[in-house]
Amino acid sequence: xxxxxxxxxxxxxxxxxxxxxxxxxxxxxxxxxxxxxxxxxxxxxxxxxxxxxxxxxxxxxxxxxxxxxxxxxxxxxxxxxxxxxxxxxxxxxxxxxxxxxxxxxxxxxxxxxxxxxxxxxxxxxxxxxxxxxxxxxxxxxxxxxxxxxxxxxxxxxxxxxxxxxxxxxxxxxxxxxxxxxxxxxxxxxxxxxxxxxxxxxxxxxxxxxxxxxxxxxxxxxxxxxxxxxxxxxxxxxxxxxxxxxxxxxxxxxxxxxxxxxxxxxxxxxxxxxxxxxxxxxxxxxxxxxxxxxxxxxxxxxxxxxxxxxxxxxxxxxxxxxxxxxxxxxxxxxxxxxxxxxxxxxxxxxxxxxxxxxxxxxxxxxxxxxxxxxxxxxxxxxxxxxxxxxxxxxxxxxxxxxxxxxxxxxxxxxxxxxxxxxxxxxxxxxxxxxxxxxxxxxxxxxxxxxxxxxxxxxxxxxxxxxxxx
Amino acid sequence: xxxxxxxxxxxxxxxxxxxxxxxxxxxxxxxxxxxxxxxxxxxxxxxxxxxxxxxxxxxxxxxxxxxxxxxxxxxxxxxxxxxxxxxxxxxxxxxxxxxxxxxxxxxxxxxxxxxxxxxxxxxxxxxxxxxxxxxxxxxxxxxxxxxxxxxxxxxxxxxxxxxxxxxxxxxxxxxxxxxxxxxxxxxxxxxxxxxxxxxxxxxxxxxxxxxxxxxxxxxxxxxxxxxxxxxxxxxxxxxxxxxxxxxxxxxxxxxxxxxxxxxxxxxxxxxxxxxxxxxxxxxxxxxxxxxxxxxxxxxxxxxxxxxxxxxxxxxxxxxxxxxxxxxxxxxxxxxxxxxxxxxxxxxxxxxxxxxxxxxxxxxxxxxxxxxxxxxxxxxxxxxxxxxxxxxxxxxxxxxxxxxxxxxxxxxxxxxxxxxxxxxxxxxxxxxxxxxxxxxxxxxxxxxxxxxxxxxxxxxxxxxxxxxxxxxxxxxxxxxxxxxxxxxxxxxxxxxxxxxxxxxxxxxxx
Numbered sequence: 011x012x013x014x015x016x017x018x019x020x021x022x023x024x025x026x027x028x029x030x031x032x033x034x035x036x037x038x039x040x041x042x043x044x045x046x047x048x049x050x051x052x053x054x055x056x057x058x059x060x061x062x063x064x065x066x067x068x069x070x071x072x073x074x075x076x077x078x079x080x081x082x083x084x085x086x087x088x089x090x091x092x093x094x095x096x097x098x099x100x101x102x103x104x105x106x107x108x109x110x111x112x113x114x115x116x117x118x119x120x121x122x123x124x125x126x127x128x129x130x131x132x133x134x135x136x137x138x139x140x141x142x143x144x145x146x147x148x149x150x151x152x153x154x155x156x157x158x159x160x161x162x163x164x165x166x167x168x169x170x171x172x173x174x175x176x177x178x179x180x181x182x183x184x185x186x187x188x189x190x191x192x193x194x195x196x197x198x199x200x201x202x203x204x205x206x207x208x209x210x211x212x213x214x215x216x217x218x219x220x221x222x223x224x225x226x227x228x229x230x231x232x233x234x235x236x237x238x239x240x241x242x243x244x245x246x247x248x249x250x251x252x253x254x255x256x257x258x259x260x261x262x263x264x265x266x267x268x269x270x271x272x273x274x275x276x277x278x279x280x281x282x283x284x285x286x287x288x289x290x291x292x293x294x295x296x297x298x299x300x301x302x303x304x305x306x307x308x309x310x311x312x313x314x315x316x317x318x319x320x321x322x323x324x325x326x327x328x329x330x331x332x333x334x335x336x337x338x339x340x341x342x343x344x345x346x347x348x349x350x351x352x353x354x355x356x357x358x359x360x361x362x363x364x365x366x367x368x369x370x371x372x373x374x375x376x377x378x379x380x381x382x383x384x385x386x387x388x389x390x391x392x393x394x395x396x397x398x399x400x401x402x403x404x405x406x407x408x409x410x411x412x413x414x415x416x417x418x419x420x421x422x423x424x425x426x427x428x429x430x431x432x433x434x435x436x437x438x439x440x441x442x443x444x445x446x447x448x449x450x451x452x453x454x455x456x457x458x459x460x461x462x463x464x465x466x467x468x469x470x471x472x473x474x475x476x477x478x
Numbered sequence: 479x480x481x482x483x484x485x486x487x488x489x490x491x492x493x494x495x496x497x498x499x500x501x502x503x504x505x506x507x508x509x510x511x512x513x514x515x516x517x518x519x520x521x522x523x524x525x526x527x528x529x530x531x532x533x534x535x536x537x538x539x540x541x542x543x544x545x546x547x548x549x550x551x552x553x554x555x556x557x558x559x560x561x562x563x564x565x566x567x568x569x570x571x572x573x574x575x576x577x578x579x580x581x582x583x584x585x586x587x588x589x590x591x592x593x594x595x596x597x598x599x600x601x602x603x604x605x606x607x608x609x610x611x612x613x614x615x616x617x618x619x620x621x622x623x624x625x626x627x628x629x630x631x632x633x634x635x636x637x638x639x640x641x642x643x644x645x646x647x648x649x650x651x652x653x654x655x656x657x658x659x660x661x662x663x664x665x666x667x668x669x670x671x672x673x674x675x676x677x678x679x680x681x682x683x684x685x686x687x688x689x690x691x692x693x694x695x696x697x698x699x700x701x702x703x704x705x706x707x708x709x710x711x712x713x714x715x716x717x718x719x720x721x722x723x724x725x726x727x728x729x730x731x732x733x734x735x736x737x738x739x740x741x742x743x744x745x746x747x748x749x750x751x752x753x754x755x756x757x758x759x760x761x762x763x764x765x766x767x768x769x770x771x772x773x774x775x776x777x778x779x780x781x782x783x784x785x786x787x788x789x790x791x792x793x794x795x796x797x798x799x800x801x802x803x804x805x806x807x808x809x810x811x812x813x814x815x816x817x818x819x820x821x822x823x824x825x826x827x828x829x830x831x832x833x834x835x836x837x838x839x840x841x842x843x844x845x846x847x848x849x850x851x852x853x854x855x856x857x858x859x860x861x862x863x864x865x866x867x868x869x870x871x872x873x874x875x876x877x878x879x880x881x882x883x884x885x886x887x888x889x890x891x892x893x894x895x896x897x898x899x900x901x902x903x904x905x906x907x908x909x910x911x912x913x914x915x916x917x918x919x920x921x922x923x924x925x926x927x928x929x930x931x932x933x934x935x936x937x938x939x940x941x942x943x944x945x946x947x948x949x950x951x952x953x954x955x956x957x958x959x960x961x962x963x964x965x966x967x968x969x970x971x972x973x974x975x976x977x978x979x980x981x982x983x984x985x986x987x
Contacts, residue, residue: 067924097877207679291922406907411565439863439878456759458535
């Protein structure tokens with residue numbers, strides 16, 4: 011416990027020296043991170059395979075490349091992000107320098123997750139470094155191999171004074187949270203988020219929460235069912251369904267359901283062959299505990315398994331599984347699935363589907379598949395979610411220009427690109443005035459007079475600028 | 479179900495009907511709020527007079543003027559703020575629509591403060607309404623007259639279900655905080671701020687905390703001390719020092735301390751006369767509890783200016799104390815009263831260290847004529863906001879975000895910042911089901927060739943906008959153009975045409 015406090019204090023005193031502030035320093039660290047990933051790609055892929063049996067292709071796409079793209083994006087834009095932002099003025103402040111200065115917060119804590127052990131740890135770190143902070147990284151202990159690798163590599167490539175990795179489980183994290191941080195970035199579950207927020211409240215530490223939820227996938231109206239099935243299956247079974255933005259369940263009409271099932275059957279065979287367990291492109295469940303959780307969910311469900319359903323405990327394997335006739339109060343609808351199990355709920359109308367979506371907590375992502383743009387528009391307008399994507403899954407989060415974050419029970423704050431930079435910065439309002447115009451100031455001093463007030467109203471109004 | 483639960487449920491049900499979505503509805507409510515302020519000016523001024531002894535003029539200046547400005551700005555800019563915000567793309571989604579759509583959060587709880595009971599409680603409400611939320615307004619019970627007027631009159635102007643006013647004290651607020659909101663906006667002390675954040679944590683509710691702290695005011699020995707002291711005196715003693723961004727204490731070198739005291743004394747005479755107690759422009763402490771608190775801070779110190787008090791009126795004279803030691807009680811907590819301690823430092827570096835040893839303040843004030851020194855001081859410290867060569871004015875410009883950092887708070891508001899703070903920025907990607915060919919590359923089964931294509935497509939940014947590339951692109955273009963001209967000339971010569979002869983012939987004809 012003491013060791014952690016010492017580490018945090020050490021980082022804080024280093025931060026106070028101002029070493030992380032200059033743009034050059036931040037660029038160097040970010041460039042070093044690129045080297046770290048590029049030079050150790052093989053090791054990273056092996057670690058990810060050890061943790062999740064992650065296929066090389068998925069690991070490159072969703073972990074390595076995502077982080078590298080984010081790093082290049084940050085390097086390209088850092089200068090612009092760090093610049094002083096001059097703001098619109100009114101008459102009273104016409105000759106003043108008024109700007110917003112982005113400043114680092116201090117020592118920030120980033121707690122990673124196990125499903126994308128590299129991306130969910132390093133991607134937020136890019137924003138934190140770009141913003142000029144010192145960082146404590148806490149990789150998930152569930153994805154142990156990647157955690158060990160990160161703990162090994164970070165001190166080799168980044169400044170050991172400013173960035174450190176803390177390993178350990180729930181107890182270690184709890185101890186770590188007793189310390190005071192200037193921002194906490196947490197990716198994970200709602201229950202743990204609550205205790206993190208409680209710990210943060212003691213120190214008035216701001217928090218970014220990237221949580222999950224049940225991301226609905228609504229298929230309605232005129233739709234190219236083959237294309238929809240491809241994209242849906244890809245998004246759902248990527249990483250064996252263990253993505254916070256995976257489509258959790260499907261809502262569709264009976265006729266679409268039947269077409270969807272035959273399309274899915276074909277697509278799944280195209281993707282993984284007749285025996286998905288033998289396909290090198292199918293991931294595994296991360297741990298025995300989660301495997302058991304998923305198998306129990308399947309067992310307790312009242313839906314009918316129409317595709318897949320096989321599982322193997324030793325291999326932590328669950329086949330891509332699709333169920334129909336799933337009711338709203340089914341076991342599968344009570345928690346975020348986070349596995350390769352896809353329930354299909356049949357609805358009779360667009361409004362019924364929207365009502366089901368709105369009866370649940372606000373999800374992290376919401377998907378609509380339809381060739382009818384009015385259907386897409388209606389669902390978009392009548393629901394809320396962290397992000398929204400029509401006619402595809404997951405890809406919206408690869409765009410660094412879009413904020414990635416939740417709302418309501420799926421979290422708050424955002425990351426990726428400039429959004430991450432802003433979340434890890436303080437926007438300091440600065441107004442630099444001169445010594446002149448003291449007579450103008452006289453309008454506001456006591457003794458108060460009525461005529462002074464009307465002059466003041468005029469100078470303070472935003473419209474008065476147009477007269478100049 | 480308790481009264482509070484019913485009120486919140488009603489607000490949520492009303493929000494869920496979607497009636498706050500259309501911009502016309504929000505603008506209508508904002509216009510009604512504006513009408514409320516102008517039609518009920520008298521009632522508002524009377525309430526503030528009874529709560530804080532503030533004159534009608536003072537109320538106008540510091541409460542309603544600011545509010546009216548915010549409302550007018552929101553009405554004018556709402557369409558722009560609420561519109562979808564486009565975003566840059568990569569190769570894969572070149573033909574799709576990508577944007578960020580601001581959306582309402584739901585039901586927001588606003589907990590107001592007593593020092594500017596109208597400005598601090600209703601300014602967040604402007605953001606709540608503009609962003610399309612429902613809002614539960616909980617004014618501070620300490621400024622009880624204002625709370626009463628708000629409870630009675632606001633429902634006559636705003637939608638009763640969507641924007642109810644809930645009154646009560648500490649226990650009622652605690653009960654309210656047990657319920658679930660989509661955002662909690664709290665203005666007040668850091669101590670209560672922690673409790674608010676903790677309560678909100680149970681529901682994973684985001685919070686905006688506008689807290690306080692000790693806002694330092696540094697006076698450089700080489701600046702115009704007379705003007706500096708006038709501005710500081712103004713900021714410190716309005717509302718009897720009960721302003722979250724009031725300059726809490728002064729830092730200066732011992733050689734100018736005497737002059738600072740004299741200038742302040744002179745300015746006080748100008749502003750409030752020989753006996754501030756008789757000035758209609760000088761306020762009172764909000765209640766006896768705070769009166770006693772502020773008086774006890776002075777214990778053991780003899781002021782050089784002021785020091786008089788009258789408990790029956792909750793009056794404390796504008797007071798200045800010099801050579802205050804850093805460990806005194808005066809320097810341990812936010813004063814929030816008309817006591818102005820001066821702490822001496824040896825130079826600007828000493829002042830910077832003094833500030834950095836303490837919690838991050840809500841505001842920092844620097845009086846200095848040296849641009850380089852000002853820049854250094856800003857860069858080597860941090861605070862919610864800064865005003866240089868004046869006090870508090872950064873609050874008045876709505877394009878500047880107003881908020882704290884560290885112990886002085888989290889989140890920001892004013893102008894568009896209020897709208898953004900109280901909205902959810904929803905990432906939207908609108909694709910079509912066509913062009914499936916491109917997508918094939920990312921599906922299993924996977925091979926190296928496909929992988930390479932996908933990596934290329936997902937590469938971001940699409941166009942490298944860095945300066946280096948720009949310079950490269952421009953210079954290459956110039957060279958290419960030059961080469962092109964050279965090529966044309968060579969071709970013309972090769973074709974046997976004498977260019978100069980051409981030119982003269984044309985000229986003489």
